[in-house]
Amino acid sequence: MSSRRRRSLERATLSDVARSAGCSLMSASRALSQPERVSDALRERVMAAVKALGYVPHTAARNLASARSNLIAVIIPSLSNAVFVDTVEAIQRVLMPAGYELMIGVSHYHPEEDERLLRAYLAHQPAGLLVTGFERSDAAREVLGSYTSPIVTLMELSDADEEYCVGFSQLEAGAAMTRKLLERGYRNIAFAAAQLDPRTLQRAEGYRQVMRGASRYDAALELLTPQVSSIGLGAELLDRLLAQHPEIDAIFFNNDDLALGALFRARQLNLAVPERLAVAGFNDLPAAAWMHPALTTVRTTRGEIGKLAGQMLLSLMRGESPPQRRIDVGFEVVMRESA
Amino acid sequence: MSSRRRRSLERATLSDVARSAGCSLMSASRALSQPERVSDALRERVMAAVKALGYVPHTAARNLASARSNLIAVIIPSLSNAVFVDTVEAIQRVLMPAGYELMIGVSHYHPEEDERLLRAYLAHQPAGLLVTGFERSDAAREVLGSYTSPIVTLMELSDADEEYCVGFSQLEAGAAMTRKLLERGYRNIAFAAAQLDPRTLQRAEGYRQVMRGASRYDAALELLTPQVSSIGLGAELLDRLLAQHPEIDAIFFNNDDLALGALFRARQLNLAVPERLAVAGFNDLPAAAWMHPALTTVRTTRGEIGKLAGQMLLSLMRGESPPQRRIDVGFEVVMRESA
DNA sequence: CTGAAAGCGCTTACAG
């Protein structure tokens, strides 16, 4: 009668089901959650009532009452980047069959967004949390501090070795590609990056260390821009780098989108790749191998990262302690035609 | 004392906050949700307690008590397809500032997944629902039937005109590109598609109608495969089509990934595009314009779709009736070099 | 401006 009652008219509750099945609320509850602990007759009556009323259980109420949750929050910086899509898909493939539901939050590489999402998602009491990388604002860190369920970090490896994480050394990957480029004889190797998220900067640091080690480091050959990565931006970065430093003989791009753009631009400019200019990328997206020349890049196993992180979280949520706190999935430098 | 109590030790509740602030539970509640209706002194004490205890409100409890929800469920078939990523991003941009949170579900083009997601998400009592297209299983339709909050359908337009939807006529888009190809003088135009979701089939139907109208329809030139779209598959479809029907002078691909693959393959085979074979795609992904030859394709405004659908949902959730139930955002045939 | 009580829809020990 009160306006609160009105909702019951709109959607059936468990107590409607119980009434319709002629049993108590809690028998109805049990028939649904532990069907084997209930008589066949009761179970059938309840199921019939569920069907007749179109009953859909109220997850939030269930979670609240049971002090459990089937929600997993995963926070990634971007969905436009295929790397994270692959990771999320893999996570979903292991967590969904286990009865969990994913809440996917996209921070767009903004620390404030990251914090906002963390706050919003933790307010849902997720059973587990998957975050990308270790860097976050103090406020975000504080929010995380009050969270008591398992957390697994994606993409990066903790130095501290006291956090659960699945990833690879971004610095090492940046270093490895730079080393290869030097081995191939390139001397004036530029590094071009956008977005400037922590992983990009770690790769840049890897590049820097190797270039310094070879006494070839020149800060002017580093082009870092906070803009969003895109094919068009890659083309633009190529233009800028070559205009200012025609001596450049190779460019190592922070990701494949940028490198693809550079390859397209080189073609427009009739620049011979890799003879005049070598181009390398990062991630090995599907298009990389198909380009002409085929793109030299670093292959990352994000599917593996998602899968292993999902499994680690699963075992943590079961209260087990996983064999390893930190899983290094590695990476692979793939030399193709462009460098 | 009981094991139930233990949770309170782990995370602060509103009643902990109230105790710490020396006020009633409901004053604390009010201080948080309607800060202006509370004295400055009280507000400050409550805020201090919140901070000190690291209190995070329990969204599920709030939603349950208030019979409201800040959750919006959106169900899309894929995240690997940039089209849906763009759509979701746009939706998020309008709904998030309004205080809503997105639950993103990916059905992988499987009706059973679609149904499962619908069931799982509706169990969270979302304030609104965004779904992709109209086709779904009977079971899914039944689940939807019990849902009483607003629903807006993305991508397609309803014939019935009794549903809320934002999209464009996929059939018309397929027809328009086919017409253009005929105008350009191509005669043996093949249609190649993967995934075979409803929208793909509608585009195929558009192609069919136009080809029939021109008395050029040949069922053998339609290559439909349920496989997942990818660049590699596009290359493969080109091979198959040309092997069986060398007379083909143009291929209209169901999406850009496929068309890109065909362009790459054509280059490997030294096939002149468009002289020997014209290639057209669908969606106008970023790479399309950069290819060589640049890809002829159909530009779809998924950002617009997401934005308008989000706005429509917003006004429906406010109880308003939006000016239009059905918004046609159209499409644009973009003729470039490949056809 | 502030508070006591009831209730959101469900589950969990505890009895029988």
Next chain:
DNA sequence: CTGAAAGCGCTTACAG
């Protein structure tokens, strides 16, 4: 195998 009661964390009318 089944049920009455209490409680999950919060908000909502209703009083004062």
